[in-house]
Amino acid sequence: MTELLNISDLTVHFQINQGAIEAVDHINLTIRRGEVLGLVGESGSGKSVTSFAILRLIRPPGRVVSGNVQFDGVDLGSLTEEEMRRIRGAKIAMVSQSPRTALNPVLTVGKQISRLLMLHAGLSAREAEKRMLEMLRLVRIPAPEKRANQYPHQLSGGMCQRVMIAMALATSPELLLADEPTTGLDVSIAAKILDLLRELSARTGAAIMLVTHDLGVVAEICDRVAVMHAGQVVECAPMRELFHNPAHPYTKALVRSIPRVDRDVVLEPIPGSVPSLVNPPPGCRYAGRCEWVSDRCRVSRPPLVEAAPGHVVACYGFEEHRDAN
Amino acid sequence: MVRAVDSVSFDVAPGETLGLVGESGCGKSTVARCLVRLLDPTGGSIRYAGKEIATLDPHALKPFRRDIQMVFQDPTASLNPRLSVRSMVEEALMLHTKYAPKERRARVEELMHEVGLGRDLLDRYPHELSGGQRQRVNIARAIATNPRFVVLDEPTSALDVSLRSRAILLLENLREHHGLSYLFISHDLATVKYLASRVAVMYLGSIVELSDTRDLFAKPLHPYTRALLAAVPVPDPDAKRDDFALAGEIPSPIDVAPGCRLRGRCPLAKPVCAERPPLKEVAPGRFVACHLASELDA
Numbered sequence: 001m002t003e004l005l006n007i008s009d010l011t012v013h014f015q016i017n018q019g020a021i022e023a024v025d026h027i028n029l030t031i032r033r034g035e036v037l038g039l040v041g042e043s044g045s046g047k048s049v050t051s052f053a054i055l056r057l058i059r060p061p062g063r064v065v066s067g068n069v070q071f072d073g074v075d076l077g078s079l080t081e082e083e084m085r086r087i088r089g090a091k092i093a094m095v096s097q098s099p100r101t102a103l104n105p106v107l108t109v110g111k112q113i114s115r116l117l118m119l120h121a122g123l124s125a126r127e128a129e130k131r132m133l134e135m136l137r138l139v140r141i142p143a144p145e146k147r148a149n150q151y152p153h154q155l156s157g158g159m160c161q162r163v164m165i166a167m168a169l170a171t172s173p174e175l176l177l178a179d180e181p182t183t184g185l186d187v188s189i190a191a192k193i194l195d196l197l198r199e200l201s202a203r204t205g206a207a208i209m210l211v212t213h214d215l216g217v218v219a220e221i222c223d224r225v226a227v228m229h230a231g232q233v234v235e236c237a238p239m240r241e242l243f244h245n246p247a248h249p250y251t252k253a254l255v256r257s258i259p260r261v262d263r264d265v266v267l268e269p270i271p272g273s274v275p276s277l278v279n280p281p282p283g284c285r286y287a288g289r290c291e292w293v294s295d296r297c298r299v300s301r302p303p304l305v306e307a308a309p310g311h312v313v314a315c316y317g318f319e320e321h322r323d324a325n
Numbered sequence: 326m327v328r329a330v331d332s333v334s335f336d337v338a339p340g341e342t343l344g345l346v347g348e349s350g351c352g353k354s355t356v357a358r359c360l361v362r363l364l365d366p367t368g369g370s371i372r373y374a375g376k377e378i379a380t381l382d383p384h385a386l387k388p389f390r391r392d393i394q395m396v397f398q399d400p401t402a403s404l405n406p407r408l409s410v411r412s413m414v415e416e417a418l419m420l421h422t423k424y425a426p427k428e429r430r431a432r433v434e435e436l437m438h439e440v441g442l443g444r445d446l447l448d449r450y451p452h453e454l455s456g457g458q459r460q461r462v463n464i465a466r467a468i469a470t471n472p473r474f475v476v477l478d479e480p481t482s483a484l485d486v487s488l489r490s491r492a493i494l495l496l497e498n499l500r501e502h503h504g505l506s507y508l509f510i511s512h513d514l515a516t517v518k519y520l521a522s523r524v525a526v527m528y529l530g531s532i533v534e535l536s537d538t539r540d541l542f543a544k545p546l547h548p549y550t551r552a553l554l555a556a557v558p559v560p561d562p563d564a565k566r567d568d569f570a571l572a573g574e575i576p577s578p579i580d581v582a583p584g585c586r587l588r589g590r591c592p593l594a595k596p597v598c599a600e601r602p603p604l605k606e607v608a609p610g611r612f613v614a615c616h617l618a619s620e621l622d623a
């Protein structure tokens with residue numbers, strides 16, 4: 001698979017009175033064509049900021065301090081605002097966590113999709129409407145002719161999320177940024193949304209970056225996973241490899257901290273909390289929570305090194321604790 | 326007419342956690358609101374320690390309000406933004422106890438310690454707290470009056486992964502320490518499995534299965550329970566998955582059709598399902614509302 005998106009050395013700060021919140025700190029990530037990349041971590045780990053940065057939607061007090069994002073060989077930072085606008089929604093689309101607030105409450109859902117098609121695909125009103133109905137059918141909205149004339153408040157959360165996905169896919173994007181697309185939905189609806197995303201990505205060849213804190217969702221549909229903690233990517237591996245051989249202590253702690261339906265577990269919450277990202281100390285940002293911490297971790301930041309083919313980890317102690325669970 | 330909750334019966338033993346699961350609109354929160362009398366049930370009876378409370382007037386209900394408490398899903402909306410943590414926790418004590426101001430203050434500090442909040446947070450306001458801290462304040466309020474029974478309506482849903490596991494352990498700890506009984510309402514089946522000793526599954530206003538937690542998760546008998554469990558994503562890429570699924574989506578609760586509520590969605594439905602199946606005991610302590618339960622057990 002070839003590279004579709006390449007994020008290198010991306011750093012995003014938010015300026016507040018007390019200093020700069022270092023929300024995303026020198027991250028490198030690659031998304032290949034057609035793959036589903038999971039981006040996991042707790043709230044405040046920088047997952048959503050990363051997706052906004054890809055779309056160049058960081059607004060003051062936020063600021064991209066360093067790094068660049070290459071999409072399909074083009075440096076997105078070098079584009080004019082007008083050129084970027086043509087990429088957003090057309091080549092890179094986004095599905096957000098709260099579909100109801102992301103949809104326009106005073107437009108019928110059919111109109112919202114048609115408008116997008118007229119704007120980005122240059123279709124006539126009539127063609128756009130036809131294609132809009134096709135899209136609603138594609139995401140399996142029952143009675144699409146009727147639903148198209150309804151407003152977001154008349155649809156359930158799962159329906160709204162399907163409309164969002166229909167909108168996101170209407171222009172056949174090459175990359176879909178899905179930010180917690182199933183959070184807040186009932187389990188059976190969430191399962192259907194995941195099936196739909198997987199199927200649509202296989203059919204259209206679109207790559208998906210799936211932001212989630214749910215490791216179950218990761219195991220369900222991701223090909224590769226990047227784990228973020230406090231604005232940094234601490235581990236990145238093929239999905240199976242990550243579950244079978246997690247190397248970073250944070251990844252291991254994350255797995256142990258969740259109750260599960262498939263087995264009996266002893267819950268172990270992750271120690272401490274995500275550190276303050278305002279002027280964080282040098283060194284590993286997980287050091288204050290880590291059971292393996294050594295003096296070195298507190299003074300210098302561990303680089304991402306290869307733990308296995310295609311599996312990178314940022315930890316000084318992982319070799320020594322390779323067999324520990 | 327919406328029958329939000331229709332002929333639901335269950336009991337909770339002292340010291341027990343009963344899990345109540347089901348999807349949005351199934352009536353679980355309505356059940357919770359009836360139990361704490363935030364809603365008056367249209368019919369039926371609610372007995373607490375042998376006494377009927379479904380029909381008590383507000384005055385007669387007051388001593389029960391001390392014994393039966395509730396923690397709501399949204400930790401922010403359930404706190405008063407204009408009161409400090411101290412005044413909110415103290416409020417419950419002023420209403421329900423005869424403590425002198427000094428004793429009250431001591432009790433508030435003790436409660437803060439119990440839920441794992443530092444004393445330094447006492448003079449903060451809700452907006453100065455994180456989501457996890459807010460939910461702890463709600464829990465402190467709920468246990469302030471030494472209740473016997475606490476209704477927990479999705480208390481962990483709004484919390485992030487790491488905070489969720491801590492909240493789960495806190496609730497478990499408090500239950501053991503104080504001999505509390507919980508009705509734990511959630512759509513998060515993994516958390517229910519961890520906390521509850523028995524589980525009731527609701528669909529469209531009725532309980533379709535009620536069972537010991539272990540048995541329910543090992544072998545769900547009702548087709549709805551089975552589909553619900555099959556839909557939970559499991560953090561294990563090698564897990565063997567049941568691909569059992571229901572057709573369509575939850576129908577409107579307005580004027581539910583006669584017969585089994587799952588009819589029309591259930592792949593196993595037979596002609597007999599045109600009659601509404603009663604909740605029957607199919608094994609000791611195991612209740613299922615399905616005509617086909619005996620066949621499913623095989």
